[in-house]
Amino acid sequence: MHWQRLDRDNTIKVIDSVKSDENAGMFSHTTSEVKQARLSFYKENSLYKVTNFASLPSFTFEFLSDGKFFHYLDGTETPIYTVNDKGQLTLDAHNVLDYLDFYFGQVGNEDGDDVIVITNPHDMPSLDSLNMWAHDSLFNNFKAPEVHYDKDYDMYEVEVDLYIQSQIVRTKLQISAKGRVQIKEQKKETQQVMVTPAAEQPI
Amino acid sequence: MNIETDSNDTKTLNDAFGSKGTKMNSISFSHPYAESIIDRAKELMSESDAGRALIRAQELKKAPIHVLKGDGESGYNPQSKVIYVPISGKKDRLDAKTFILFVKAFRALEQEYMGLETPDPSMDVIKYAGILHAKNVDSIIYACKVVCEMQSSKVFSNLLDAIETFGYIELYKGYESKATFDELYDIYSKG
Numbered sequence: 001m002h003w004q005r006l007d008r009d010n011t012i013k014v015i016d017s018v019k020s021d022e023n024a025g026m027f028s029h030t031t032s033e034v035k036q037a038r039l040s041f042y043k044e045n046s047l048y049k050v051t052n053f054a055s056l057p058s059f060t061f062e063f064l065s066d067g068k069f070f071h072y073l074d075g076t077e078t079p080i081y082t083v084n085d086k087g088q089l090t091l092d093a094h095n096v097l098d099y100l101d102f103y104f105g106q107v108g109n110e111d112g113d114d115v116i117v118i119t120n121p122h123d124m125p126s127l128d129s130l131n132m133w134a135h136d137s138l139f140n141n142f143k144a145p146e147v148h149y150d151k152d153y154d155m156y157e158v159e160v161d162l163y164i165q166s167q168i169v170r171t172k173l174q175i176s177a178k179g180r181v182q183i184k185e186q187k188k189e190t191q192q193v194m195v196t197p198a199a200e201q202p203i
Numbered sequence: 204m205n206i207e208t209d210s211n212d213t214k215t216l217n218d219a220f221g222s223k224g225t226k227m228n229s230i231s232f233s234h235p236y237a238e239s240i241i242d243r244a245k246e247l248m249s250e251s252d253a254g255r256a257l258i259r260a261q262e263l264k265k266a267p268i269h270v271l272k273g274d275g276e277s278g279y280n281p282q283s284k285v286i287y288v289p290i291s292g293k294k295d296r297l298d299a300k301t302f303i304l305f306v307k308a309f310r311a312l313e314q315e316y317m318g319l320e321t322p323d324p325s326m327d328v329i330k331y332a333g334i335l336h337a338k339n340v341d342s343i344i345y346a347c348k349v350v351c352e353m354q355s356s357k358v359f360s361n362l363l364d365a366i367e368t369f370g371y372i373e374l375y376k377g378y379e380s381k382a383t384f385d386e387l388y389d390i391y392s393k394g
Contacts, residue, residue, distance in 0.1 A: 018230055020232060026269075055279065055321065059280075072232065073273065074272035075273055075291030108291060110293075112294045200300055203299050203302065
């Protein structure tokens, strides 16, 4: 992703636009920066990242915005679908995997647990923490993503490895023209690569 | 990841905001289940001496806790004097990862009052990084301490999974085997 830091004036405008009364103190003109990154699958909306460096660790809020309306990415599908429904989404065979990566990066699975789209096993987070067995297993079992466009239904069918709850699961997904993502099939053929399944369960 | 400063793309913002900015977005960052999530986090923290000390510090300083919808790190904001903890808007209950974030954020509050203050971002970058790492390693070790004291807890295995997920397991093992601070810092430095 290609991030671009906004200049001071535009940083202030974004902060003024997104800060709420209830959390006004969380944003500061003097210690915050705003970065913007274009997303290949949106016409006019970009990803905005507001970071306040006065806190440690510095905290970051992300938004989708056309520069006018800011949609806070809160871990649900709502802000993404809201932008999609404004006709902003332009999916094609080349960017549909980028969209899935963005979607799951923000939303996770139905319970909000982390989901990572594995288009290249070298890019998998926590790769260094895997033991040798898990590392070999990951690379030996990896399958490249497959993308198919269904003209009749104007949707994409994608088969891709997803990292969910410590497992790599080959998953068949449908992505509609409006960006609705549906998991159609999951093959439990793959291996558990980490041993931390309980980390995201309710306690 | 590349970062540039400004470009023609910001023209969009100028067009949209005009010269005075705008306030047409009413965004609620607060998590709908914040209250029950905080209650559960404090309930679990109370199972350990180290956790109870954190709660006492938070209550003594009357620091509000904001549970925010979203993702990322937790912490303490010395400007607003608020503890903040993010959790996905989809979650309605505390999980072990978020519990660890609570402990680290409470510890970040405590750090402010024990001399390990948040540095000014405009200070010398080497000094800034040094303080940042000192604060970070302290909060991680403290999280290990709390978890270590909760070995008889029903949720201990969940907490240990969270420790591993965050990549703190070697520090945890070091803490458990009574490593010195310098030894723990070495483990932290090796990543």
